[in-house]
Amino acid sequence: MFIQSIKMALKSIMSNKMRSFLTMLGVIIGVFSLVVLVSLVTGATGSITDSINELGTDQIDVDISDVRGVPISLEELRTDIASIESVKAVAPQTYGVGEVTSMTKSVRAVAIGTTPELAEIQGIKLEAGRFFMNPDLDNNTNVIVVSHELAVDVVGRSDCVGETVKLGGRSFTIIGVMEKQSNSMMMLMMGTPYRAYMPYTTLVRLIPGKDMSVWSFSVSAVDDLDQAEKDIQEYMIRRFPGDEEGYSIYNESQISDQMGKITGILSILLGGIAGISLLVGGIGIMNIMLVSVTERTREIGIRKAIGARPSVIMLQFLIEAIVLSVMGCLIGIGFSWLAMQLINMIGKVSFGLSPVVVIVAVLFSMGVGVVFGLYPAKKASAMKPIDALRFN
Amino acid sequence: MIVFKDICKTYIMGDEQVHALDHANIHIKQGEFVSIIGPSGSGKSTLMNIMGCLDTASSGEYYLDGMPIERYSEKALAKIRNKKIGFIFQSFNLISTMTAEENVELPLIYQGVRASERKARVKEALEMVDLYSRRGHTPNQMSGGQQQRVAIARAMAAKPSLFLADEPTGNLDSATGKQIMSIFKELNKQGNTIVLITHDDSVACQAQRSIRIMDGKVSDIAYDENGEQVAPMRGGTV
Numbered sequence: 178m179f180i181q182s183i184k185m186a187l188k189s190i191m192s193n194k195m196r197s198f199l200t201m202l203g204v205i206i207g208v209f210s211l212v213v214l215v216s217l218v219t220g221a222t223g224s225i226t227d228s229i230n231e232l233g234t235d236q237i238d239v240d241i242s243d244v245r246g247v248p249i250s251l252e253e254l255r256t257d258i259a260s261i262e263s264v265k266a267v268a269p270q271t272y273g274v275g276e277v278t279s280m281t282k283s284v285r286a287v288a289i290g291t292t293p294e295l296a297e298i299q300g301i302k303l304e305a306g307r308f309f310m311n312p313d314l315d316n317n318t319n320v321i322v323v324s325h326e327l328a329v330d331v332v333g334r335s336d337c338v339g340e341t342v343k344l345g346g347r348s349f350t351i352i353g354v355m356e357k358q359s360n361s362m363m364m365l366m367m368g369t370p371y372r373a374y375m376p377y378t379t380l381v382r383l384i385p386g387k388d389m390s391v392w393s394f395s396v397s398a399v400d401d402l403d404q405a406e407k408d409i410q411e412y413m414i415r416r417f418p419g420d421e422e423g424y425s426i427y428n429e430s431q432i433s434d435q436m437g438k439i440t441g442i443l444s445i446l447l448g449g450i451a452g453i454s455l456l457v458g459g460i461g462i463m464n465i466m467l468v469s470v471t472e473r474t475r476e477i478g479i480r481k482a483i484g485a486r487p488s489v490i491m492l493q494f495l496i497e498a499i500v501l502s503v504m505g506c507l508i509g510i511g512f513s514w515l516a517m518q519l520i521n522m523i524g525k526v527s528f529g530l531s532p533v534v535v536i537v538a539v540l541f542s543m544g545v546g547v548v549f550g551l552y553p554a555k556k557a558s559a560m561k562p563i564d565a566l567r568f569n
Numbered sequence: 570m571i572v573f574k575d576i577c578k579t580y581i582m583g584d585e586q587v588h589a590l591d592h593a594n595i596h597i598k599q600g601e602f603v604s605i606i607g608p609s610g611s612g613k614s615t616l617m618n619i620m621g622c623l624d625t626a627s628s629g630e631y632y633l634d635g636m637p638i639e640r641y642s643e644k645a646l647a648k649i650r651n652k653k654i655g656f657i658f659q660s661f662n663l664i665s666t667m668t669a670e671e672n673v674e675l676p677l678i679y680q681g682v683r684a685s686e687r688k689a690r691v692k693e694a695l696e697m698v699d700l701y702s703r704r705g706h707t708p709n710q711m712s713g714g715q716q717q718r719v720a721i722a723r724a725m726a727a728k729p730s731l732f733l734a735d736e737p738t739g740n741l742d743s744a745t746g747k748q749i750m751s752i753f754k755e756l757n758k759q760g761n762t763i764v765l766i767t768h769d770d771s772v773a774c775q776a777q778r779s780i781r782i783m784d785g786k787v788s789d790i791a792y793d794e795n796g797e798q799v800a801p802m803r804g805g806t807v
């Protein structure tokens with residue numbers, strides 16, 4: 178009987194294609210907006226999280242800004258972390274901003290003074306040349322490793338190892354060029370794609386009085402991130418007793434957690450709005466089903482006369498509403514998929530349909546079909562056979 | 570098999586009461602071919618609707634094969650209509666979006682008959698009314714006579730014990746009407762009970778027995794073999 182009811186529902190939907198399509202339109206639009214919006218948010222979240230992960234989730238930054246007494250030295254930290262098992266390496270970071278100029282062009286860039294360990298901690302990849310090494314540090318040589326964008330926009334090409342640029346009135350030799358960043362995360366974090374790494378000894382000389390205030394630690398194993406953070410915390414408490422305000426500890430997963438919360442709220446918000454439009458689609462289905470029940474009163478009478486039980490009539494109309502709704506949902510998902518392909522093509526991204534939202538959309542539209550099909554179906558099944566037969 | 574005991578049906582139209590059936594007493598036995606004759610508005614359709622369990626009486630008792638019909642729920646009545654009663658209406662009442670085949674199949678679907686058996690029974694019924702070749706046609710692709718034959722096939726396919734026909738030839742020309750009547754006679758010969766409603770004496774006299782209805786009151790007439798009216802057998806009640 179169930180299969181028969183589905184067949185009858187499909188038949189009746191097919192016998193009036195235009196009206197069925199218009200009826201489904203509400204659900205189609207609702208599902209389309211639900212799936213596309215949520216997929217976009219999840220996709221964007223995914224790529225931002227990827228970017229954060231690319232920076233290294235195994236990285237912990239400690240910002241020592243305001244401690245009383247003498248700030249910590251690199252040698253001291255190096256020896257101290259050797260005894261902390263969960264922490265692998267440490268590198269200082271100190272920042273300055275300045276104009277990087279070639280013969281022809283000039284951009285405003287962030288200069289980062291650090292040690293060779295940072296390349297490993299942050300997983301910096303080079304497309305040409307090398308990162309600076311300890312002798313460069315000891316001799317505070319004027320060498321820099323530049324971002325791809327800086328190389329292209331200042332020198333004019335990315336294979337510019339050996340070229341000279343000016344920064345802060347001094348000449349620097351480019352010894353390495355970083356790979357082009359696939360994402361805009363660095364841009365978000367630093368405010369510019371123009372970056373130049375140099376030995377911290379060189380940077381300190383360039384900007385007298387500059388301290389090394391940010392320390393980046395890498396952990397021994399990604400799973401140990403929490404342990405490492407705890408160990409570093411304990412170390413800092415020991416090193417700067419009673420001075421908890423003077424430093425802050427960050428790790429990248431905190432950033433992604435925060436990000437996840439924001440995008441979660443965004444998903445629910447957008448999903449909610451799209452859900453409301455799906456409900457409106459449901460009301461459209463109810464409206465047409467009511468019209469259909471009235472139009473087909475005589476048919477209902479005939480069916481009852483030849484022996485259709487009320488529950489069978491009910492099932493027939495209920496299934497028709499559900500089929501309308503689910504068909505609309507599937508068409509909506511189809512359109513969403515097309516839209517995502519288009520967005521991917523234009524935006525050069527690779528967002529997929531979020532499987533969760535697809536499942537939610539199907540279940541939700543089934544629910545819409547049941548809820549809004551129930552009343553018309555009940556109305557059809559409750560008709561007295563003789564009244565339905567007499568109807569013209 | 571059909572027993573009407575003091576069946577009344579009263580319609581209330583505003584202040585006015587219409588006694589469409591007024592203490593009707595009827596007995597119809599298994600295998601009989603009975604016609605119910607009366608002028609328009611006399612209560613024939615009302616009688617058939619109650620007999621067919623499509624409507625309920627205002628008062629009185631109706632026993633179909635011994636079952637007290639007024640005590641059954643709509644669900645149970647649907648089952649009775651499905652299994653025991655085959656309807657043939659004046660206006661055919663086929664479902665216009667379905668083919669002849671699908672229309673005939675519908676009561677079998679409601680009976681829960683398996684697909685393979687349905688197919689066989691639909692074929693048998695459509696062949697009986699000589700319309701198997703038209704099985705793929707929808708009602709609006711067929712003439713009135715053909716539609717009525719599909720309706721008869723639909724009633725037959727369900728293998729009911731009672732055929733109820735409400736002016737089945739009323740919308741047809743006399744030649745087509747004769748064709749329909751011969752199908753009923755054939756059905757009756759096979760042992761089916763047939764109750765045929767008409768306002769046409771020439772149709773009514775083809776039955777073994779007629780019940781006359783006038784302003785909701787019934788009385789019995791019998792015909793001799795020449796179609797001549799003979800005296801009622803037993804007062805007003807049969």
Ligand SMILES: Nc1ncnc2c1ncn2[C@@H]1O[C@H](COP(=O)(O)OP(=O)(O)O)[C@@H](O)[C@H]1O
Nearest residue numbers: 580582587589608609610611612613614615616
């Ligand atoms: N649903 C109804 N509401 C009110 N009056 C009705 C209804 N059905 C039938 N009647 C009245 O009952 C009487 C008998 O009608 P009906 O059984 O249809 O007669 P017939 O079929 O013999 O022409 C008529 O007077 C008709 O007007």
Ligand SMILES: [Mg+2]
Nearest residue numbers: 613614615735
């Ligand atoms: Mg009538």
